[in-house]
Amino acid sequence: MNDGGQLYTIEGVAAGLIMLLTAYMVVGATSMYTPGDAHISDMQLEVLGSDALMMMDTPPNSSFPSPLQQIIENDPVDGGRFRSMFMNYTNVSGYGPKHDIQFFASYTYEADATIMSAPINSSRNLTGGEHAVRATKWVTVNKRLPPGPFPPENRAVLVEVLLWRD
């Protein structure tokens, strides 16, 4: 019997299985995390940082200065209080997933025609490898800002926080 030009069952089954496997891999591959998705978590982190700074710069009633203002005005800067408030706002509040968010905070101001910057506090040292986002808030403080010899006066300083996830 001449069997030239015929397909055998095992070959058909093998072809079918290969196609199923290919389809499975193609479908699975499309749900991979693409670089374009990264801005979503960045945005969430940035919003959270901005909200936390706004919370800290809003006093509970009109009789008191804001906690953030008090923290900067204290000499030296009350970094421990900043750390506990900021970490509380970013990491433990709410019902949703808990995050291990780290930060590095500083404030910047102009004095004697020079831009000066001073640290407030940080939860980790910056190594340069972090994928950090920035949140900022202008705060009015009454404080003598070095190196100027000027007496304390109302000044605007820019509080800047770098945030990243571990």
Add this chain to the structure above:
Amino acid sequence: MIDERGNLSIDFLIGFTVFMLAFIWVASMVSGIMVGLQSSHIDYDAVAYRTGVILVEDPGWPASPPWEFYGDDQKYEISRFGLAMSKNTPGILSQDKVNRFFCSSFIYPDDYHSRAIFGDYPYHFNISVLDGESVKGQSAGDVLPDGYGYIRRLVKIKEGSNATIGTALINKFHLNNTENVTTHDFSVLIDNTKLQGNMRNPVYQIDTVREQIIINITDLRSTIKEFNPDIDHPLGIDRDTSIITLQSIAVKKLEGGVLSTVRSYDRPYIDGKSTVTAPPCGVNDNVSLIINPRVFDIMQSGYAKIYINYTFTVLPDSTFLNNTNARAQPFDYNYFKENVTQPRLRDAVVEVAVW
């Protein structure tokens, strides 16, 4: 001998059938492959973010009078939920708006979807507000699944002002008269011009057009001076047995130097009851008013002087809460924290999950 050329074998038929079934199955999945490329998670996160912004940074619509004071029969006039006090104060939420937002008269998902989530796609969602002080939460929506789009916003909730006029304030401001008479009038002044002008920061302002105010009058019987029976008072005056009746509550407006009664107010809460009782009604010891901003808005009294005038009768005739005498001015609802509990901000977290 039979010629076998041109025949198909059983093997070929089976193999070809399996091949075709697999091919058809793969072909049918091609359209589904593109669904993955839409990255539903990005969409869910974006919708959660958008909803978070609407709730936290927008006061909603209608804005004046604010939507939260629309009754259940008017809820279809509310076109957008927003919890912010005003568009100029993002992140500062109104307690009244939060309470109304989670009110049971709004039904999940339809009422919330069309006013907060928007869009044609039937998203599932959960919106919650967690109070940072009491650590109590309110939420609307489904139970969270494993994967969802999410945003967390840190906010402050503004508590409204309230005044409790009890024995201490009555004695401090001499808010009771010294004559034994039947009818007593007591007035509370709400000077909206001063309330707007004395506090420029809207976050801490007493804003009667946007927020409800609460006036509690307590210890009413303590204002009745007791007498033992004598010639002038054969029966004596015993404050525990005196009959106190709230006859009416009038809302008066001072405009162009003329004081005129604008309306009567018939929604007082008597003696701590949870429902209102329209005057005239008997009172044991306290009267509370929760005055809705619509009362002030309808009168266009955002910058006017408003007097809330209570009229009581007491039997037998006696002294009582009364500031129509020469000793006392109307009780001023103002920014002195000794008289009025001032607006206050407290921490809260708004979370939106969408899937």
